[in-house]
Amino acid sequence: MPEQSEESARERILGAAEELFAEAGFDATPTSRIAERAGVPKGLVHYYFKRKPDLLEALVERLPDERIATEQVVVAGDIAESLHRLVDDLDRKLDASAVLSHLLWREADTHPAVLEALQVRFDRIVAQIREVMVAAVPGCVERADVDSAAFLLASALSYRHSVARHDDDAPLGMRRELDFLAGALAAGPMV
Template sequence: MPARHRRRTSGADGESRKRILDAAEDLFAARGFDATPTAAIATRAEVPKGLVFYYFPTKESILTTLIAERPSTEPLDDVAGLAVTGEPATALVNLDAALDRGGRRAMRTILWREADTHPAAREHLRTLRAYLQNVTVEVLRASAPLTAPARVLDSCATAWVAAMLSAAHIDRFRERDDRIEDLRGVARVVTAGLGALSTP
């Protein structure tokens, strides 16, 4: 087989695999893993059902591939750029917006849906939570008006991460503006005690 033809076939194969994953991501987020038959994925991807099994021997392997290859949140390059000196609540809202821009909402929905029944989803959600905790502490430390003790920053970060994850879980039921407004209020509550509990 000529090399040119092999390259074209490889590209077509890659496109089919991507379409399968795209379809599975949309359907798993909308319906859930258990309620999505492989035939529905094939139909949405516009490929023969056999091609789905060529790339992914089981439906479970489609889910684990999505989790491995499509992170729900990309790591942030410039956390310091989100900080607003003296305005930690604003910095937290900035952090949520930056994470949302660099992430995949559908994958966050999938993680929430499947964490109870699929170990890969549960482990990824654990890893995501640890990352969010660390990055939130960093943003708070750079924004707090005074030097807050580590335990205070950690407690504030825990509350904020819970709020962000909860918002991500219910995003599919509400408008984007509602999420922003809700989180602004939570950010004010989370950071209200920073000044009082900080040490000069």
């Protein structure tokens, strides 16, 4: 089989799996329906993905790379504006995978490999937030405060992206929250 048609069939299978898992859920979607939707023989699904959970793991790899260069978002001396820029850039990247992201967070409860992959992504976002805060105002805040703030913001972003962003009534902006977080960091450690 030529490499281009192999890649095309694999991508069609992944696209069909993503659509069907989103519609009916992982457990309620047989591989025969995935093959039918992708327009390929059922055996080809098993050729590329030995087990059905392998499809979920491959879908994790389709999530966009959420990493953003720190120097692109940091405003020297301004944690709030730096965080606004970072969140805006992350939102743009993560918007490209809203259905896929929601689907994977839903399936993470029953598929450890998906949960592990999503945890790695979450940890990268925490590290990126921490890096932006420290670069914006080096040495002005306690390490423990930066770590806590980075974890809280990453948690809010993850929640927003996996759940709230799919609710038409949910507010998308985080300006007030980011300003509050930056103000708390600037105020110094709480005793």
